[in-house]
Amino acid sequence: MQAGLTFNQLADGFWVITDPGYAQPSHCYLVTGQKRAALVDTGAGLHDIRALVEELTELEVVVLQTHAHPDHAGGSHQFATIYAHPQAVGRLQRGWSNMELRFTLDRYAKDVELPAGVDAETFVIPPATTVEVLENRGVVELGGRQLDAFFTPGHSADSVCFLELEQGWLFTGDTVLRGQIAVEDSAAYRRSMIELPRLAELAKGLYPAHGDTPLESTVVVQVRRGFMDAITDRHPTGFLAGFATFQFEDFGIMLPPRRRRVREE
Numbered sequence: 001m002q003a004g005l006t007f008n009q010l011a012d013g014f015w016v017i018t019d020p021g022y023a024q025p026s027h028c029y030l031v032t033g034q035k036r037a038a039l040v041d042t043g044a045g046l047h048d049i050r051a052l053v054e055e056l057t058e059l060e061v062v063v064l065q066t067h068a069h070p071d072h073a074g075g076s077h078q079f080a081t082i083y084a085h086p087q088a089v090g091r092l093q094r095g096w097s098n099m100e101l102r103f104t105l106d107r108y109a110k111d112v113e114l115p116a117g118v119d120a121e122t123f124v125i126p127p128a129t130t131v132e133v134l135e136n137r138g139v140v141e142l143g144g145r146q147l148d149a150f151f152t153p154g155h156s157a158d159s160v161c162f163l164e165l166e167q168g169w170l171f172t173g174d175t176v177l178r179g180q181i182a183v184e185d186s187a188a189y190r191r192s193m194i195e196l197p198r199l200a201e202l203a204k205g206l207y208p209a210h211g212d213t214p215l216e217s218t219v220v221v222q223v224r225r226g227f228m229d230a231i232t233d234r235h236p237t238g239f240l241a242g243f244a245t246f247q248f249e250d251f252g253i254m255l256p257p258r259r260r261r262v263r264e265e
């Protein structure tokens with residue numbers, strides 16, 4: 001049995017919306033300003049997130065994409081404007097075919113009841129129409145509230161964190177979370193993890209795309225330390241889906257095989 005979208009109000013004009021996802025639940029965050037609202041990520045696309053968002057706000061809603069993986073971008077095509085990293089644009093504009101989603105759906109959705117109108121045999125994520133390209137340190141203005149974009153490649157080339165400085169909300173996507181953090185490019189992640197602790201010092205809490213939320217902003221430092229241990233002298237605790245896994249107390253780091261792990265600079 002597949003549960004639907006759930007939501008929880010975190011503060012005035014601020015909600016977390018949790019999508020059951022494919023393999024694991026993904027969090028999306030709705031933040032309202034005076035003129036428009038931002039939806040940070042849109043879930044797996046099996047549910048109608050737009051209908052839920054329209055119950056929560058009457059404002060125009062723009063999507064801020066932490067990265068273009070299908071468990072976070074599945075509903076983005078439902079919205080007129082998406083802001084994303086330059087490297088996410090092509091992926092969002094292509095959408096995902098049934099073939100590309102099939103392995104995930106067959107593996108994770110075979111025992112769950114899909115929502116009415118969704119058939120695993122034909123499910124696709126349609127192409128997004130308008131994708132606005134973010135700049136590193138660019139600002140998305142909502143009217144009396146703004147979100148700053150910071151490029152943090154590593155989990156994926158197109159990863160972005162967003163900071164609402166006034167309230168201290170740092171949206172970390174899959175870059176920092178309690179759970180398994182898959183790092184596709186260790187050299188890029190290492191550079192991102194030099195800057196992210198400075199941002200986290202400005203934040204009162206982290207709002208990740210999976211797992212417990214919110215997290216204390218000090219988790220960034222713990223993850224950075226674990227990652228540095230993993231790329232230096234630790235032996236992997238296991239292997240999963242082509243990644244070497246390094247398990248720490250509250251999170252795990254997944255790195256590509258050793259030869260690709262750290263690029264010489």
Ligand SMILES: [Zn+2]
Pocket residue numbers: 026069071072174209210
């Ligand atoms: Zn994810």
